[in-house]
Amino acid sequence: METITRLGVVGCGLMGSGIAEVAALRGADVLVTESSPEAARAGRRRVEASLDRGLLRGKITEAARDAARARLTVTDDFDALADRQFVVEAVAEHRDLKTGVFAALDRVVTDDEAILASNTSSIPIVDLAVSTRRPAQVIGMHFFNPVPVQRLVEIIPALTTSPDTVARTRAFAAGRLGKETVDATDRSGFVVNALLVPYLLAAVRMVESGSARAEDIDRGMELGCAHPMGPLRLLDLIGLETAQAVAESMYEEFKEPLYAPPALLRRMVAAGRLGRKSGRGFYDYTA
Template sequence: MAEITKVGVVGCGLMGSGIADVCARAGLDVLVGEVSAEAAAAGKARVIASLDRHLRSGRLSERDWEAALSRLVFTSDLGDFADRHLVLEAVAERREVKSATITALDKVLDLPEAIIASNTSSIPIMELAALTDRPDRVIGMHFFNPVPVQQLVEVIPTQLTRDDVVERATGFVTARLGKDAIQARDRSGFVVNALLVPYLISAVRMLESGFACAEDIDTGMALGCAHPMGPLRLLDLIGLDTVQSVAESMYEEFKEPLYAPPPLLRRMVAAGTLGRKTGRGFYAYGE
């Protein structure tokens, strides 16, 4: 079985740019795809900004910065992914977008052993795998934000994923990227979000009810439970739209009322106040 050296990343937003960063610094040949030349240029700027942060902090030398950048190629043509050993989709957390991306990738990948991996936070992997002619080579690889900093990746096989695909994906995460992998069952939310999202939603409901203000909720959990940050600040970091999508997916699968996005969260998403990425969420953020 060929070693995974040619990696594709489809989608170069917050998550995709982080995945591209860690793959390039790991010495891999990385092809990054976006929907248009303009989006690809914006994605490239995002990755360069991430590499620049490593350079300024001393975690990356100028020589390694140049080497990482040389391994990155950006495209708006999915056909360019034909020779990839592994393609990670990191497009928007919406079923229709991820479904269309997975279906298109299945048609263009040439190598019979090529793996398609989804970075979805919540959509059942089998639902995506069923759209392909290679369901035994589709797997979930869920990275966490910010990808260059967060150490964990959830590896999610389906009932049909081959054992060797699980081994290759897990080995890629641990041996090549130097991250830690846990295996999750293919159920909406997987391990981390199944525990995290109800907690975050509870914090929104507490604020919505007037039980406590945002600052006190966050201070209480940060100082009282030794969390790195409170739930509302964490929501702003993740993105309110992403959390709403995960909550909707979990509610659809389990019909558990605690998973349903509360009205305040829905109104904030509708207003475009999505957290740090828009400059305003439960808190306001400067440049």
């Protein structure tokens, strides 16, 4: 089985930067593309700031940080992905945006054996696969936030994905990235979000109905169920707009009321209260 050394990442936001950081630390040649020169500079700063935090906390050495920096390129030139052996798409959770990225990757990536993976948390992989001429090499590879800390990756083959692509993706996740994997079927929400999202939305509905305060819900789950983080703090970490998009995708597929985004979640997203990234969600982070 070919050793994958050249990784491409599309998008250098919260998830894309984490994927790039982990791969660069573990010896891959990583090229990340962003939508503009400004976004590319911001993305590189995000990765380097995380590497610096790792150094300060004693998790990596100065030599490892410097080597990872040297292996990382962040650019707004999408065509630079042409020579990549494996590309992970990590753009916003919108179906049209993601299918457009996969169609573009199909045109740009020259290696016919290259794997094109999506970090989507809810969009069916087959919808992305059929936007390319190589559906056998398209697969879901769902990471968890923050990527440098969370050990899990869900591996999601579509109906069109070849067994060879699945095996190579598992090997890449474990061998190159040092992650643990679980297999999931190509259904919206996969394994983790199919269980997690209804729980998170139930917490929002409790706040919405006045049944309990956010602080009490989180404290109850942290102390009563030994969860490391309560559901509303977790939503603030994930990003409320991301949670809404995932819930909408799952509701579209299953039409189950427990997947429908509560009105309060929609109002908070409309108001720009997206969680930690905006400084305000269920909690205030401006201080």
